Amino acid sequence: MATLNLETVELSKKFGKVTALNGIDLAVNEGEVFGYIGPNGAGKTTTIRVLLGILQATKGSAKVFGLDAWKDAVEIHKRLAYVPGDVNLWPNLTGGEVIDLFVSLRGKQNKERRAKLLEQFDLDPTKKCRTYSKGNRQKVALVAAFACDADLFILDEPTSGLDPLMEQVFQECVLEQKNLGKGIFLSSHILSEVERLCDRVGIIREGKLVETGTLSELRHLTRITMTVATQSPITGLETLTGVHGIRTQPDGLSFQVDSAQVGDVVSHLAQFGVKKLESTPPTLEDLFMRHYDSANVGV
Numbered sequence: 001m002a003t004l005n006l007e008t009v010e011l012s013k014k015f016g017k018v019t020a021l022n023g024i025d026l027a028v029n030e031g032e033v034f035g036y037i038g039p040n041g042a043g044k045t046t047t048i049r050v051l052l053g054i055l056q057a058t059k060g061s062a063k064v065f066g067l068d069a070w071k072d073a074v075e076i077h078k079r080l081a082y083v084p085g086d087v088n089l090w091p092n093l094t095g096g097e098v099i100d101l102f103v104s105l106r107g108k109q110n111k112e113r114r115a116k117l118l119e120q121f122d123l124d125p126t127k128k129c130r131t132y133s134k135g136n137r138q139k140v141a142l143v144a145a146f147a148c149d150a151d152l153f154i155l156d157e158p159t160s161g162l163d164p165l166m167e168q169v170f171q172e173c174v175l176e177q178k179n180l181g182k183g184i185f186l187s188s189h190i191l192s193e194v195e196r197l198c199d200r201v202g203i204i205r206e207g208k209l210v211e212t213g214t215l216s217e218l219r220h221l222t223r224i225t226m227t228v229a230t231q232s233p234i235t236g237l238e239t240l241t242g243v244h245g246i247r248t249q250p251d252g253l254s255f256q257v258d259s260a261q262v263g264d265v266v267s268h269l270a271q272f273g274v275k276k277l278e279s280t281p282p283t284l285e286d287l288f289m290r291h292y293d294s295a296n297v298g299v
Contacts (some may be wrong), residue, residue, distance in 0.1 A: 005152045005183035006051065008061035009200065012048055023060065024205040025297025028152070033174060033184040035198035038169045043207040048156050051185070053081060064152065078106060081150035087137040089129035092219045096125030102144035110147065111281060117143045120169045128180055134161035146173045152183045159190065171197055203288060206264040211287065218287050219222045223256040224267070226278040231273030252276065278279045 003081070013021040021043050029033040038044050038124050048054040050062050053073025064076045065217065078168060084232040091097050096118075097210040103109050112185040119127055138161045145153060153174075167190075174184055174197055188194050195215065202212040211218055223244065228234070229252035239245055239288045242261030247254045262279075269277070 002029070004063075005030055005032075006034075006064050006185060008047075008051075008060065008062045010052065011047070011057055011062055013050060013055060013057040014058045015044075018048070019217075021050070021057075021205050024204070024209050026202060026209075026212075027208070028183045029260065030151075030183055030186050031178055031181045032049055032200065033198045035194035035201040036204065037186040037189070037194055037284075038204035038234050039189075040294055042204045044204060045156060046207075047204070048154055048185075049212060051154060052080075079151045079173065080169060081106070081145035081148055081152070082154045083138075083141045083145050083156065083158040084192060085160040086134075086170060089137055089140060090126065091130035093129055094133065095123060095136070098129060098140055099125065099144045103148045106148040106150060107297060108149075114143070114147045117173075120173075121166060121178060135163065137167070139166065142170060142173070146177065150182065152185070153177060156183045156187045157189060158186070158278065159188070159193065165229075167193065176271070191283070191285045199294055201284065215284065218284075222259055223282060223286070224262060225256050225282075227254040227276070227278045228252050228269055228274060229276040230269065231275060234269065234272050235270065237265075239257045242267060272275075 004027055008024050009266065011021055011024040011026075012019070024043075024047060026034070026036075026047075035045070038045055046055065049058050051064060051069050053069050053076065055099060056070045061071070065079060067076055069076065072271045089095075093101075099114065100109065103114070121143055123136060123139045123143060127136075129140070132140070142158060145155075155174075159170050162170065171193065174186070178184060184197075186194065186198065198215070200212065201213050203210050203217060203280045227249065232255060237255070238246055240261065241264070242258035244258075266277075
């Protein structure tokens with residue numbers, strides 16, 4: 001059984017009468033990338049602040065490495081690396097000095113690793129932090145995180161301000177740490193990034209975890225798009241359970257079908273002599289929009 005790096009049970013946080021988190025159950029294992037997605041205000045950053053020991057939970061528990069996130073925050077931070085989405089640095093220090101400071105807090109520095117990361121992220125460490133753009137400040141935080149020997153990485157919108165090339169470098173670094181058996185908790189707005197990197201995903205909405213599981217598991221909860229061309233005209237498709245949005249195409253039909261009904265739909269189509277059949281699995285964005293489309297409130 002994989003070792004838990006992070007776990008919350010019935011985690012709740014209130015600010016006065018406002019409930020920011022309501023019964024969040026999460027778990028991140030060693031060697032796993034867990035994606036945590038939701039819009040601004042959903043509770044992602046509040047969750048992370050509880051895990052970091054910045055905020056104390058109102059109810060429930062939050063543990064990192066089996067230690068209490070609030071009471072044992074100092075011990076936890078010795079083995080943890082954190083990257084926020086909006087990095088603030090000391091303006092009169094150079095990027096290299098900031099990186100060295102953060103890495104020294106977690107023990108011995110690997111100079112070769114540091115040099116490699118600086119090259120990968122195309123960062124000049126000799127410049128004062130006050131001269132850095134938002135993207136370069138983000139690079140400083142990422143280099144500092146990946147240069148240290150952390151057991152868990154908590155990343156809150158870590159690619160904010162990075163160009164697509166640097167996002168690719170970031171993804172390579174995450175997968176490298178995963179292969180080393182490290183746990184990664186990734187909060188992101190970039191659904192394609194989450195889909196590419198994450199083993200499991202949790203979707204948070206208004207302080208509640210509305211879906212969690214592997215991408216394969218979650219895809220069973222939404223619809224597959226199918227395009228079909230047949231030798232004879234298709235009839236009766238609209239009467240089948242789970243079929244939605246039938247549209248006429250130049251060479252056939254396109255429609256959506258609930259995953260559980262795919263077999264029945266294919267059997268029905270077969271009697272009309274299938275010439276072409278294409279199916280497109282749902283994306284993470286499809287699932288995400290299922291929960292956040294204003295037309296589907298309460299789904």
